Amino acid sequence: MFWYILFVVLLLLTYYWYQRPNKFPFGPRGLPVIGVAPFLGKHPHKTYMKWSKEYGPILSVRLGRNDAVILNDYDSVQQAFGARNTVFSGRPPNGFLDKLFEGHGIVFMDYGENWKSQRKFGLFTLRGLGVGKKTMEERVFEEVAYFKDEIKANNGKPFDILTSLKKAVSNNICSVAYGSRFDYNDPIFNQLIHNLDNIFNTPEIISTIAFMFLIPILRHIPPFSSRSKRMLGIMDKIVGVQKDIIKDHQNSLDNGNVRDFIDAFLVEIKNKTHSSFTEKQLVYYILNLFVAGTETVTQTVRWGLLSLIHYPQIQKKLYEEIDSVLGSDGKVTMSHRTTMPYVCAFVEEILRCRPAASIGLPHMATDDAEVNGFSIPKGTQVFANIWAVHHDENIWDEPEKFKPERHLDEKGNFVMSHRVIPFSMGPRHCLGEQLARMEIFIFLVSTLQGFEILPDPDKSDLPIFHDSVPGLNVLAFPFRLVAKQR
Template sequence: PFTVNMLQSMMEEINVSISFTFLIVFLALYYWYRRPNNFPPGPRGLPLLGVIPFLGNHPERRMRKWSKKYGPVMSVRMGRQDWVVLGDYDTIHQGLVKQGTSFSGRPRIATLEQITEGHGLVFADYGDRWKRQRRFGLATLRGFGVGKRSMEDRITEEVAYLNDAIRSHDGNAFDIQSILSNAISNNICSIVMGQRFDYYDERFNEIMTKLSYGFNDPEVSLVRQILIFMPALVNAPYFSRMNAELMENVRAIIKLLREIVADHKALYDQDNHRDFIDAFLGEQKSENGSETFTDKQLLHYVRDLFIAGTETTTSTLRWSLLCLIHHPEIQEKLRKEILKVLGQEKTPAMENKPIMPYTCAFMQEVYRYRTLVPLNLTHMTNNDVNLNGYSIPKGTTISSNIWAVHNDPALWKDPSKFKPERHLDDKGNFVQSNHVIPFSVGPRHCLGEQLARMEFFIFLVSLVQKFEFLPDPNATDLPEINKGANGVAFVPLPYNMVARVV
């Protein structure tokens, strides 16, 4: 029979279970909400997920809203990790420049590690190996003409091919993305491989297609971003499939690049380095190069150069053309200055740039208005640091909100509007701004910045000199300028336009 003792025993067991459950919940919440001593404040989000469900399609905008509450140095819980977000120019400069060595690490992110296998340059951690590879890259790019007249000549030669490809559309609406990407990539090819490719070359187009995978597709871009924020999701069914497609592309690219490197090895002449690959092979053959300058490092280094050197400048030019289509009065003003300086036939050159203030203002406004990498590539602290009075431990992931700098109303009046004139003084002279930082700042700023700025100027000037860019007459609305595929980079959605010869 059911006795009082049995009831008491049952109640005691229930009480123990409830107490134990409360203890577990309390410890879990304590662990979730605790921070290191003197750590920056910020939102914690949900257990296990952190703030990820609240980021939306534009994490940089959500971050700025939070930073208004918590300050320009704040922490956010990304999945199970605490990141520190730098939310204005002063804190970014203080961290990445003034304490550049301490803030120049790269966090180990599983989804990126599986792509790079710990090699290449862009996602390699800060250290002696990275320093040596970057020094080699800078010296080799300079050696093959970057920043010099010889590189200008290569770019202007490629512009002629691009203009011919545009004319072939005979004023009909088309999407410029592929031929623009091929043109920009050919500048990288001339440095890295010592040759350019025809826009219809099969192997060249296969490389370009696979390199651009995921950058222009909003769904794939979002998945890549989520996997960076929360790598553990790579094993979930949907994310696993998307990640498998990404890795298939990576393997295909590496296979194609391996064939190109094999061709270089077969024809290698130590007394005649034709390009970047030859220069790397020369280092590889030197006495001290065996451990650092490996075949795997070469393949991923070249892949980094192609992605960083192609997608960024291509997307910047596509944003520029969208701005011209949306603002025909700006396009006309830009063309007026270009024709005044160059006429209809003279080839653009970097020496013309100082006497083209409106063109310079237009370019700087594109960099500001459509920030290509809104949250920058993540950094990591190499040691315990102090920033704005907060203590940030070694190994903390750092994100810099460059978009917030470019849209800071304290720096820019009406930041959401496209206004090249904001970069001119009252006499019409161009004013270079330290607050426009599309290539980041500090020791890890973009390796190819000089090349990218040269390409942007010469390509833009030549295109506006030769063509008027108009909306697709068959489209009901102008192409979208306030939306894009926002993943690792913020790039335009596909669009058609008309290029009318002027």
């Protein structure tokens, strides 16, 4: 009798596990309880892309005990996340992320009135502080001067540019959020950068984030539990710095003289504009801006510099165009994009070939919906596989190859593609896209204007370009370069 009951129970569990909602996308289910996690490999974005060739561009998987839909082509992403479609603007509950951000900030806040209020404030305030305007260009250009001095200090010897680059990029966020930049030797600033490196450039932490992000329950299971605890400790340190900076702003706040993002937010709290404006919300909002704004741009520029080492002929062509427009000491602005089509094509190809977020942040259906004939029940997680969109053989010729020319027309003019979506699209596209694009362009042009980027002569092989650190983000492996002053 016992064996009969056990058999029936196992049969029912198996039936439940493989059951799908009506008209739901097909895809692998994986193993009971843990789903497809053991089969995702080092690069889930590439695995999903491979599965999409078997199951179709819209596929479903089990992540833990929950269903998720993965969108692997532009048409499905555009239909689901397009500008007028808010049904997929939700954020699913996630025990790991909830522990990190306590339901606050802007990136992981669920769609609703609170998010709308915070998003509107963010867009309005960033514009008011100069993002997308000449004033922000000036700030970025000024920071580039400090960055170039850091490069010169290496005297043409091999070095890892990551830390210097991260300090420069994060200082642009600091100027907007905190009202001032940090000196590169400031101990508080160095601790912030060190903590960011511990999270985003430590392989075991990166892989831990990937799995706990997809399957939150893993945070309770060794070895994920100890790594999760370590990461939470690092985040607490970063949060502590934000709280100290906010406290200094509170003590010197002048409603008639808003200096930065923190001041603007504190004024909203004081005026009781909306219930979502709280001190805790400010802490995590600033944290989101600082982390997201630093890592995305840093990694994109770093990939660009790495590509120059692998493709010296591209570097030569880039420098010739920059030199013809700016000379040796001209000041680059965003208006120069119209006279630098090859540079623009190069930047576009970096964003296509090496998107910082290979699988976009998780969306959630806030109501029953449909995408290309498939039914997506309310509460279902939905991901955009940006890597797959950018490497779709039906759209891109030889997508694995790095070819800036693919973004030029027959007359050599730059043609921006709406199918390159590194910042996602729709209502929840990246809040800092304008600033990020500005930084990437100005940093790369200014660096090439002043330096020739060469490989480390002490290494017999070039650093890895056609692979990345295992995880959900496309991060380059550590490498050293030589910056030869022109």
